[in-house]
Amino acid sequence: MKKLFVKYKAVIQFILLFLGTYLLLTFLYTLYLKYxxxxxxxxxxxxxxxxKQSNAVIQAxxxxxxxxxxPTGPFMGLxxxxxxxxxxxxxxxxxxxxxxxxxFIISFTQKFKKTLLFIFAGIALIYAVNxxxxxxxxxxxxxxxxxxxxxxxxxxxxxxxxxxxxxxLFWVRNxxxxxxxxxx
Numbered sequence: 001m002k003k004l005f006v007k008y009k010a011v012i013q014f015i016l017l018f019l020g021t022y023l024l025l026t027f028l029y030t031l032y033l034k035y036x037x038x039x040x041x042x043x044x045x046x047x048x049x050x051x052k053q054s055n056a057v058i059q060a061x062x063x064x065x066x067x068x069x070x071p072t073g074p075f076m077g078l079x080x081x082x083x084x085x086x087x088x089x090x091x092x093x094x095x096x097x098x099x100x101x102x103x104f105i106i107s108f109t110q111k112f113k114k115t116l117l118f119i120f121a122g123i124a125l126i127y128a129v130n131x132x133x134x135x136x137x138x139x140x141x142x143x144x145x146x147x148x149x150x151x152x153x154x155x156x157x158x159x160x161x162x163x164x165x166x167x168x169l170f171w172v173r174n175x176x177x178x179x180x181x182x183x184x
Contacts (some may be wrong), residue, residue: 014107022103029095043074046095050131051076057135059155063142077114078138085141086134094130094160098123101164105171122167133159 005012036044051067055078058065066079067088075087101122109115137156141148 009163016109017109018103021106022099022135024097025099025102029099033090042069043076044093045091047088047090048076050093050134052080052090053079053131054134054138057131058138061135061139063139065138078134080138080142085144086133086138092130092134094126096129097160097164098126101126105167108172108175110175118171125167126164129163130160 016118026031033044034134039045041048050070050110055065055067058080063080067076067080069075073087073089075089077084078086078088103117105119105122106117133156137151140151144151
């Protein structure tokens with residue numbers, strides 16, 4: 001049994017670190033959402049912020065964008081020229097994707113400083129791309145409403161998940177490989 005553990009130590013360590021980090025961060029995020037229900041921001045601070053920043057990008061592209069809380073559910077509505085186009089719900093704020101990203105990076109942890117810097121850079125990139133993704137989706141829905149399902153269910157998730165996957169690949173490919181004893 002000990003030989004088996006030694007043989008698969010790296011795999012077991014990866015699984016335990018990944019699951020432990022993922023479950024801990026998910027638990028903390030769930031607590032945040034629970035306590036955010038009665039907060040000043042609707043539906044929660046991060047979702048509210050993402051909606052407002054996405055609208056700022058829409059406006060920067062020259063569109064008459066408006067964002068406002070919707071009374072029919074816990075989401076912020078994005079409008080262009082008074083046309084309701086998108087709902088920004090809690091799942092759109094990229095926090096769940098960031099948690100997944102962080103758990104993976106910690107599972108392949110390197111030196112503390114290098115890992116922490118990559119996590120912060122990755123979070124900033126994921127967050128920024130998510131804002132841009134929501135803004136572009138809203139603009140695309142304004143011009144091409146007939147492609148709503150394709151854009152929302154395929155193209156735009158592929159952008160955010162594809163980017164996270166590329167960040168993971170970059171991290172894993174740049175790992176310092178520990179030298180092995182050739183006498184084994």
